[in-house]
Amino acid sequence: MELWFKETHTPNLGMVVKVKETLHREKTRYQDLMIMDTYEFGRALVLDGYIQTTEKDEFIYHEMLVHVPLMAHANPNKVLIIGGGDGGAIREVLKHRKVQQAFLVDIDERVVATCREYLPSLSSALDDPRVTVTIADGIEYVKQFKEAFDVIIVDSTDPLGPSVGLFNRSFYESAYGALRSGGILVAQSEQVMFQPDTVRDIVTTLRAIFPVAKLYLAWVPTYSAWGYGFTIATKGSDPAVISNDDLEGKTRYYSAEVHRAAFVLPPFVKEIIGGE
């Protein structure tokens, strides 16, 4: 018997992954949650039918989501992650010595609890004494703060279900207000070739709020058939420039060279977002 998981990137294009077994399934208050064990990628967290993270390739997404903003910031002491209940982004944040406090706000306590059980290589970072985990709506949470964080990382699901509001202008405005001077926001921004409108919208919105907003790319096998976009916005600095040197521990995808190269966009991508 063969069990295959199918995920469509578009109505006309999809990925199929052979499954050993489903380890956990439930309908939480916010979304459908599944943990499955796959032959190619090891264990995978699936929300509303979309793979969020897998043991084999999560390092690419999490390293590029976290180290680009943290290495672009000269002194990232206080970091906020919105979403990211699996713990993978927190694990990478904690590799930075300068980080004194890391806050994680996820709306769905069942995601956090289930990843604690099934994905310890990601979630064990949540137990670090520098980390505070809050179960709350990230949109409301951010509104409470003024100039409180050095880096805000939006590690959300796709703009469907509980994450829709995290792609809205009013949320980005609150995030701008919650950042200290010199602060940096990064937001996962979907995949570029097959959802160009989503990527363009995010970049355009952030450019209207922040003085600088740029797109950078990384390649995550389970997220799309092409490059995955991250939008990084700053209060003035160039995020392609590395201003930090406190990354401790091994990275497998990120390096200073990869940081700079990730901002090099093919001409057709520049056209999609209206210039670099």
Added chain:
Amino acid sequence: MELWFKETHTPNLGMVVKVKETLHREKTRYQDLMIMDTYEFGRALVLDGYIQTTEKDEFIYHEMLVHVPLMAHANPNKVLIIGGGDGGAIREVLKHRKVQQAFLVDIDERVVATCREYLPSLSSALDDPRVTVTIADGIEYVKQFKEAFDVIIVDSTDPLGPSVGLFNRSFYESAYGALRSGGILVAQSEQVMFQPDTVRDIVTTLRAIFPVAKLYLAWVPTYSAWGYGFTIATKGSDPAVISNDDLEGKTRYYSAEVHRAAFVLPPFVKEIIGGE
């Protein structure tokens, strides 16, 4: 009714593409050949069950296969393409003013004839007066030449079926002999994350024959779930350095910046191939 084409990248991972209709199918002397029309990618050439090229994304593969070696060479007058019967690589080669003669050798005349009929946006380049098309085994063809070409481009299918010999050391040695001083060879080298052994073998073999061999990456949606490798080998020059300026006409993926960034390899890729 829905018709889906399924291609497996590994036994445990695949891609599914929704098909409008199959336009042509035949068993040639060398391989199974199909042209299908898809919703996401337009028309696609399929050989032995693997997508070779599609109207939507072929520009990425062909631009990166061709312009990296031709822009790394100061004076590419004579260019040989082995495989590439669809004509896409020839089309890109002809964008270079310095190219005086371009030779294409494909083993399967049915591929050339069928692409002439169904993929004119690629194959019409084959009619250019600078182009000579020969139907022959590329391995035997190359053996006839000594210091004849400035650039040799191996635009083969995967190392299965008729292309197996194009991945052998003896073929690369013949190609070395067929290159002029300053000559450059480029070979499509499969995808890196899921076929690391193939990529490592190609790079290692070319490093044993040429003084310089490097891997570079591009992302082609229909080829793999991760970066696609190209191995470029030279008689001494650094292929990451651009030595040419005669590229005419628009490119959508290639640029001078993209050329340089394509050689930036994440740490885990360097580990696979044993250093940059």
